Amino acid sequence: MFEDPGKEFSVTDVAALDDGSFVTTTSKLPALAFTHSAIWLRVSLHNPQSWPCERWLTVGDARLEDVQVYVLQNGTWTGMQAGSAYPVKQWTIAERQPRFPVEIAAQDNVQILIRVVSRSLMLINPQLWDDTAFFEQRMDSQLSDGIIWGLVLLILPISLVAGYLLRFRLLIINAFALLFYFPLTAVANGYLFYLPSLLPWSRELVAVLSAISFSIFFIYAFLLFRVRRLPRWLQITFLLYLVLGAFLLLWGAYGDFITTRSYFTYYRYAAHVLIPLTLVVALYKKVKLSWLAWGISALFLAQGTKGLLWEAENDIWLYGEDKLGLSSALIIAFLLISTLNFAIAHTRRRERRALAEIAYLQQAEHERLESQVQLRTQQLRDSLQSRSALLARISHDMRTPLNSIISYAHQLQVGPAQSYPERIERSARQQLEMLDDLLELSRHELLQIEMSLEPGYLFGFLQEIEEEGRYIASRQNNKLVFNLDSNLPLLVHADFRQLRRILINLLNNAAKFTSDGTIVLRITCQEHQNQQFCLDFSVQDNGIGLPHGMRESLLKPFHRGSNVTHTEGFGLGLSIVNELLQQMGSKLVIADGPTGGSIFGFTLWLEGATEEDLDTVFVESHQAFTDGGGRRIVLVDDVELTRTFLGDLLGGYGFEVRLASSAEEALAYLESEPADLLITDQIMPGMNGWALLQEVRARYSDLPVMLYSASPARAERQSAELLFDATLLKPASTTDLLACIERLCAKSTALTV
Template sequence: MKSLLVMLFIVLAALVTPAHAQMPAAEKLDLSGFNPLQPVQLYLTDEQNRWLRQKKTLRVAIFPPDIPPLVLNTVSGRYRGMNADYLALMQRSLNISLEVWRYQNEAQAIDALKQNHVDLLLTGLQYQPEPPAGIALSAPVISSWPALVTTLANVMEPLRSEKFVTVATVDDYPPEAWIAQSFPNAQIHRYASYHAALSSVAEGKNNYFIGDSLPGSAIISQEFALALTTVKYWGDEQKRSHFLIAPSQEPLRQIVNSFLGAIDEHLHNQITQSWIEKGNLTFALDKLELSHRERLWLNQHKTLRIIVNPYFAPYTLLDSNLETRGIIGDILNLISLQTGLKFETIVVKSNDEMLEAMGKGGWHLMQTATWDLNRIDNVSYTHPFITTPNVIVMKSDTPQTIALRPGMTVAIASLHNLIPVLSSKYPGITWRQVDNASVALNLVANGEVDAALSNQLTVRYFSEHYYPDQLAFTPLPDEPPSAIGFAMPRSEPELRQILDKALDNIPQKEILQIVGKWVRLPDVTIDTWELYNRPFYLVALLAGLLVLSSLIWGLYLLSEIRKRKRAQHQLEQEKDNALRANKEKRVFLARMSHEIRTPVSAIMGFLELLHRSREIRAGHDKTAVDRAWQASQSLMMLIGNVLDLEKIESGKVELTPRWVDINALLAEVTQLFSGLAAQKSLSLRVNSTLAQRLWLDPQPLRQVLTNLIGNAVKFTHRGSVTVTAQTQRVDDKQVELIIEVSDTGPGIPVDQQSRLFTPFSQTETGRAQSGSGLGLAISKELLSQMGGTLELQSEPGQGTTFTLVLAAASQRGRVQRTTEAPAQPDALAQRLAILIADDHPTNRLLLKEQLHALGQRADEASDGTQALAALQQRHYDLLITDINMPEMDGIALTRALRAAGQQLVIWGLTASAQEQEQQRCLAAGMNACLFKPLSLSQLHAMLAALALPDKAVLDVEKLSRLTMNNRALMQNALEDAQRENRRDLSSAQMAAERGDWVAVRHHLHRLNGTAQLLGAVRLHDLAAQLEQDLVDNKNSQGMLANLRRMEELLDELDNEAQRIVSDGN
């Protein structure tokens, strides 16, 4: 017998153990519910109380997903949300310990429930739940209603439509057949999450969202409060959550249902209100306590007809389906949730039409506010749900204080309940009764009346949306506020009682949120045609009669002037065609010139680089390169001329004067032609006696000089070109600038000189050269715009002299004297850390090669975003950025850098050579704005003038801190570091000679680390730069040259270390 029991135990263990081993692991969560909730009072039987005492602990299973506001993210091990609040309330009400166990999915949680590992399973919100076989379903825990959500801009779109619309939903709720009841032609897009579905509506991908009101309201309040709003709730197709209970736990099912039944509307509201800001519909959970007669009346009246005035905004508005919207529309929606009532609209345009509709009968409901319906014996009223003060409205620019005074004309809606009282109180005022408040406010805004009287909510809505900064208002003293409620026939007492109960059941907070929603909504278009169509038709009739009489007289005159009119029409047509063609020509030339300027600038830059190369200088291609460079320069000048011609013809020439150093300007312009002059063996000289600066716009003057000097160099084959500048005193403040450009060219015959200043005209000599014939014409026009003159003196065989005369204010100041153009630029001694930002690869390559020709290296970025990232990773001395780039342009990049406190030098580069473009760059924080094409000499001058602070060889302060100011320790550290540096440098040089770039990088990295530790900034910069260069360029000769530079820095570091040690001794 004993052995039989042992065998039986072994068999049971073998059967039971695998079952336990296969149970999935569950995570126990800390229950974090809403503590201030008071326990509900339960009436349990003795048997149920005894069961709870024996049970001691209830285990509740849950499963993902975690959907707010029911469940917040549980990754922290805490269980929070509405579900947690209900479980905490259950724990306190049943006086029993409660554990929450989270399973990986619903199937695992149900298995745990079936195998009694847990006592309860709390579901999420489900539509028509079907529990597994043998599992009991509790009463609902949380309920959610279907909600219609759209954007604030589309809030007046219809709530039902047969047009094509797109609707976003989550998973398969609600069913397509149910959605088709409101939107039969809707295209439904299913999403996996509420956030994705609502985002699609906010981004305009879908017209509506239809889904759970609870998760939808929570996400809208948190992320889409300024973009989305709920416009309707439905009472059917609700989703609910329940407890699932094993059949063996029948006492527990009864206890849970008793607990859920004891939770009243107040507790439901308290829990929900703590998790969502708007859309708390828990008041609709409890059915209205209706009498037998009220329930009978409700069963017999499913649809009510409501009289609506669409001009009573924001209370009543109408959409395209003539459904009631606005504050009253949302209130009716909440009444419908509680009663199941539906509403049809009877549209009236004024209070008089409203009285007429009431007299006809067949209506059930009407919203009332400012008119006096107490005089109608057969009408009764609900409790008011909104009160708002009556206010006096006047124009905001009225000098007097806002008040009612004798002699005023005041507009007020007809049948307003205060008309009898105010007429008696203010006998000296003329009261002008109008159809509604919107008409009254319009009369005030147009100055047709002195003031208007209405309720504050209506006045505030129209003032903010339709008359901003035009109206001002103040409360009407000593009078009661307007009470907003519903009116209905006195013969329907049951309807009044039902509406009173439904209105009293709506939380006042929900009503205030509805009011705030409609007051703050974007402007809603109100169709006022019906208000003004009668006056319009009357005016149109009178105008028609006047036109008819005029036509009779006009027919007589028309026969006399028809021929002349026809000729005038043809003339006007031809004139318009000519103007249109001229405008299209200018637009085309301007656009094409600007588009061509960028690639031509790159061509000129590369040609200049080719011209400097040793191969070209020593080879047979030098002449070809020179010719190509001259041709591209001529093309660039032609482009500039076309742009200037377009500006002159369109009248868009704007002058921006400033103090200008004429000597520097002359040197800059002559430098452009020094290369061509040298090729032609011409002497190009500048003679200037100026000792002051002049107040003028340098841009047009530079262009005039460029044309004059360029023509002189181009047409002179031997001899010289001389530029002479002098001034003559006009008065104490002004001088007359005289600039002469003389050449020893072939001269110009007298009979051809008159054609020089005509656009597209050339002399016989000019036709032999490339050119457009625009330069001199533009130059003369630009000087004319500046108040100057341009004169010509020339004889065949004697050369030509152009004399420029321009009046300007003068100021003493430092000026430079230049007689000869500077030589070709050489490499700069100072090496800078430069970053280039340009979206065109060709432009980046050109600028990088130009910098390389000047002994500089540069990193590249294809847009402002990449440049910003590069500047965050490394220090640069100079940023050269294009102005127009995708993602982030040069202006935005500069502003971002200056806002972040970056003080590096920033140069802007643009093909648009306009003064306003330079001003825009400087205003953004750039140090300079450069115009394409950028020559090597310009770039050399700019870089040479860029004075950067010398970087210290060694950061003594940092080294002192590291060695605690111990000189002996500092000396040992420096000697050890230098010994390692020399070893790493030697190893790097040998590795570079054999092409072992991995080893080179390793030793450079060690040198970089040591330099950072010692605070050797220059050594650190060079090591970091060489590490970066290894990514793109693995050249042994270039690397060895840079390593020799590093050896020089190590020698400087040795000298600095000896100086520091000797100073310490």
């Protein structure tokens, strides 16, 4: 063997060299790894027989790119060539495994010179074959290759389909690793011979396919070893090794293929440390791994130990240029089968867990239904008992107000009396209230009232309660005092419908037993934890009060105080209130007033809400007829939902609306163009509504400013003398909202004129 680093020697130059220039080799040449040199082999053959001898010469692996064979006959060198460096039609014998014919006359000697240049691994192993041995070897090779092709083409689509159906990413990734690795082995074993146009691109294809296969396999390992749950430094190391390895392999397609493969030969051995290290860290972090991860770790550890101790070539997980026989794909195929078994076993375990969970849920649902049936049965019995008592008294209780109405009607026929119509009306109202209470009790006995928590404005809700409470109190010349704590939340999640029933019932109860007195509705925030608010509600009156020892009985249906003589009723209101509060996780507390009368109170824990949770910031009344007429309105609110909803509403009525998310932005709008009205929120980050009002009064004194806020107007000390032109609590009806805007815009227009 002779190495020509500069690839400058011709066949005549090499033939002229003396024996000292050559290195004698054994029958099998050592692997020369990657080299830019041209390798020359000199072979001397002798035919001792008395008849001619014909043989086939194979130089080495099918991937060798430039193979030239020169035979010295009659003093002349006859040249032959093969390999991907030449078009197939220029090959001496056009076959996937290049071979060259050699003829030796009887009792003759032949000298052969072989020149090999290749960017792939120099797997040179010259052999002579007779026809029988060569074709037997080729048949054996084709048979084994055919079996491997068949197994891979059978396993690969099955695994892809199974991975897709089972939604098992690990199986799909493993299948893609085989999908790219197998073509890599096919290219390395000369199968591009059947695609002659791609033969010159053999090394580039090897670079690309090896980079993709390497990347996919380590993505597979990343998921299999659950690296995401391991320390950050190991994740970064794993990903860096993947990226750098893929880059090194891919660089061979554009740079020096031989140099990159030389580096990668050593780089890949780091995987024999990285994979077992990942297993050890997973054990230390108590991350449970599958048996498949254990098997791959053991394989890498065994291969690394073998390579370190015996310096043996690693022909599994190559992804580069080494032997890359088709049989190496069987290792990944075996891994794919193991992953498929793992996926099926994992799916079965998941199905068993799902079936067990379904069985548990069915049993729990069965028990729940049985319990529900028992509960409903008991409720029905209690309801029937209540109805029996109700029917026993209903005839007498219903006759009382009806008899009064009939009596007053007869009195009117006798002569005029101004007080009789009022008494008739009062009796009729008492009967309506009784019917409403009876209907509510009837519904509650047969059907459990479901609480529906929804976000809403607390102050807007309480404003409605105040308006209705004042009317209720005025029927017996009572005065209603509405006392709200300053630290109440603006928005809460609550069942406002049931809470309204509770408060109206308590106000009705207080007004019924109080004449020419005072009723106080007080609401305070007792405690605040994160977004949870403890609100205390109380209704205090200075009426007739409660007799001692009767507080508990007042919470039962049809029970009234012993001191109630001249007031109609059936004792159902407080019972309904108590039932509703129990469903809300609270209870009704009854106490004596400090100056007489009674106090009825309860506490509720309500979760805070934000305006982003709401569906709208106003109540559509469908009764507004307003023409904006192009009048300009600047709307400032830090909540995008409020700006959007109000902007769409006002824009639909013809107003030109400028939306601002801050007071500074609103002032910029006013600076750029005049406006007919400014609508602002009260609580905003940075400059709040009062600071904005003060700035507008200083700059644009004639511009009306309207406050549309979730809380009542509360002026700051430095803004005590300032007043908004109008204030509305959210959520106002569209009728009130548009009427207020129309009035303020008209005022602005009049001032301008």
